[in-house]
Amino acid sequence: MAATATTAARAEIPFLPFHRALIEAEEINAVLEVLQSGWLTTGPRVKQFEACFAQHVGAANAAAVSSCTAALHLALAAIGLREGDEVILPTMTFAATGQVVLYFGAKPVLLDCEEDSFHMDARLIERTITPRTKAILPVHYSGYACDMDPILDIARRYGLKVVEDAAHALPSHYKGRMIGTIGDITCFSFYATKTLTTGEGGMVTTENPDYADHVRKLSLHGISRDGWKRYSASGSWRYNIEALGYKYNLTDIQAALGMAQLKKCESMRARRAALAARYTSALSSTDAFAVSAVPDHVEHAWHLYVLRMNENVLTIDRDRIIEELKLRGIGTSVHFIPLHLHSFYQERCGFYPGQFPRAEKHFSSALSLPLFPGLSFTEQDRVIQALNDIAHTYRR
Secondary structure: OHHHHHHHHHHOOOOEOOOOOOOOHHHHHHHHHHHHHOOOOOOHHHHHHHHHHHHHHOOOEEEEEOOHHHHHHHHHHHOOOOOOOEEEEEOOOOHHHHHHHHHOOOEEEEEOEOOOOOOEOHHHHHHHOOOOEEEEOOEOHHHOOOOHHHHHHHHHHHOOEEEEEOOOOOOOEEOOEEOOOOOOEEEEEOEOOOOOOOEOOEEEEEOOHHHHHHHHHHHEOOEOOOHHHHHOOOOOOOOOEOOOOOEOOOOHHHHHHHHHHHOOHHHHHHHHHHHHHHHHHHHOOOOOEEOOOOOOOEEOOOOOEEEEEOOOOEOOOHHHHHHHHHHOOEOOEOOOOOHHHOHHHHHHHOOOOOOOHHHHHHHHHEEEEOOOOOOOHHHHHHHHHHHHHHHHHOEO
16 A cells, blocks of 8 residues: 555656756747748748857858758768768767768777766777778767867878767857867757757858858758759749759758747856756765766856766666656656667677777766756756655665
8 A cells, every 4th residue: 555655646746857948939939930921941041040050159151951960961971971981989979970970881980988978088099090081070978078189189180070969069168169160060959859959950060161062952952052942032943953962951940949049049058057056066965976077178068967876885776766766757868878789780880798898887877867948946956856865765
């Protein structure tokens, strides 16, 4: 009876999701304006969004696409990736980072994490470079920048391109420079859970106008520049297909949502930072968990707050902690299962468990806590209290 009563009581607790997008009147009105305009797909709002986004990050060029996966795919196409080439990237990343390399018949070359972070260890890069290496693809995990100086130095010395996966890193700075202006090409995500959302969407930024033009062309079937204008008063029905392209265009509906979000990008980051500081302050006093650290030379975008459990202090593992939080009505997530642990990458590329021990150790102990601008301090206190309760209950 007691167990049943406890379960029933917990069922009555409102569920706190891992993420809630901050959609307010500005976003709703912006989308309504587009719906009422009659122009729904790629059009003037997308062009406006590109220009405003480029200005916001300080980049010379920005090209909007349908996802960060599309951005990464087209960025690699823009630098001329070919079958048989190799791209160096971390094993600690989402599926897309490795899969876009395989789209070309190229080879993803994985690296282990740093000892004290989820970023790839730049000290391992040079030993993996071969005559086939074409690019380095760093991932700005959770919202703070990789140490880009050694990566850029290696790339310059070996004639390699640097394509940044900045899906988590808007807005983030590295040594005073905003992410989006550092490597050859930077790729952002506007997925539903990201720091700026268009539902689905992405953006490429680059200082190279040829790269930007190539991305735009390939994002709409390889049609000649400004092919989207063919249904406008200033356009023509006649167009030319100049390359093998894809259906990767962003719509005006999504761009309108993105424009509204972009206007409060910095205020949303500030709220995330305040929430992150509260997590750090409240949880740093227990040895059961290791809190997220922020290097002095970066400004964190705080897409994720990643907590690591101390396996020597607790009697339960990370997966059990997630279940205990779920029982208390709290949603969490894990970022990420390293690529080399997935069956596809093992069968296709020959990776195997144990190959990258630091990434596996980080993965097994990490969980991402709720962190979004609309999270109230009261809701956050629920998370903190639940974690402290778990740390006390399951202490060795």
